[in-house]
Amino acid sequence: MSEVTVRKSDGLSRRDFLKLIGAAGTGLAFAPFVPFGNFMPNPNQASLERVPVMLDGDGNPTQANVNTFPVNHSEVITYPATGDPALDAEAFRKWQLIRLPVEMGGERNDVSAFRAFSMICLHLWCLWKYWPDDNRKRGECPCHGTMYNPDTGVAFIGPASVQAAPSNTLPKLTLDMDADGLLYVMPPKFTANDNGVIGYGRFA
Numbered sequence: 001m002s003e004v005t006v007r008k009s010d011g012l013s014r015r016d017f018l019k020l021i022g023a024a025g026t027g028l029a030f031a032p033f034v035p036f037g038n039f040m041p042n043p044n045q046a047s048l049e050r051v052p053v054m055l056d057g058d059g060n061p062t063q064a065n066v067n068t069f070p071v072n073h074s075e076v077i078t079y080p081a082t083g084d085p086a087l088d089a090e091a092f093r094k095w096q097l098i099r100l101p102v103e104m105g106g107e108r109n110d111v112s113a114f115r116a117f118s119m120i121c122l123h124l125w126c127l128w129k130y131w132p133d134d135n136r137k138r139g140e141c142p143c144h145g146t147m148y149n150p151d152t153g154v155a156f157i158g159p160a161s162v163q164a165a166p167s168n169t170l171p172k173l174t175l176d177m178d179a180d181g182l183l184y185v186m187p188p189k190f191t192a193n194d195n196g197v198i199g200y201g202r203f204a
C-alpha cells in the first residue's frame with residue numbers, strides 16, 4: 001500500500017517537473033521577442049533633446065569636455081538623470097563614459113575618442129567597470145569575468161561573450177560635442193537595432 005503511494009507521488013512530481021521544464025523552455029524560446037524595454041526604468045524617460053554629459057566632480061558637477069577629459073580614462077555617468085537621488089542611483093541609469101586609449105584613437109580631439117556603454121553586464125546584470133591599467137584595456141565584470149572591448153562594447157571573454165547577438169554587445173549612448181568641446185548625449189532609441197536595450201543587448 002505504502003509502495004503504491006510512493007510511486008504515485010513520484011509520478012506526479014516527475015510530470016510537474018517536466019511541465020515546469022517545458023514552461024521554462026517556452027519562456028526562453030520567446031526571450032528574444034520579449035519587449036525588454038518595457039520593463040526597464042528609463043527608456044520612456046529618455047530626453048527628446050540632447051542633454052549635457054555631467055560628471056560628478058566630487059559633488060561639484062561639471063560638463064564633460066573633450067579638452068580636459070583624460071585619455072584612457074572613464075567616469076560613471078547617469079542617463080537619463082532626473083534630479084531625484086533615489087532614481088538617479090538606479091543601476092539601469094549608469095553608463096561608463098570612456099575616453100579610449102591612444103591605440104584605439106583616444107587622442108583624437110573630438111567625439112570619436114569617446115564611448116558610453118551601459119554598465120549592466122549582459123550575463124546576469126552585475127556592474128562592470130573599465131580597467132585602463134595594463135596591456136589588455138577592457139571593461140571587466142567582477143561577477144564571472146566577462147570582458148568587453150571598450151571600442152565596440154562587444155564581449156570577447158567570459159559568459160556574455162558566448163551569448164547570441166544581441167546579448168553579447170553592450171547598449172551605448174550616442175554622443176555629440178559643441179564648438180567648445182562640451183559633450184552631450186543625443187536622444188537615444190532603446191531598441192536592439194539602435195542604441196540597444198539595457199540588460200539585453202544591441203546588434204553591433
Ligand code: FES
Pocket residue numbers: 121122123124125126141142143144145146158159160
Ligand atoms: S554578471 Fe557579468 S559575467 Fe556574469
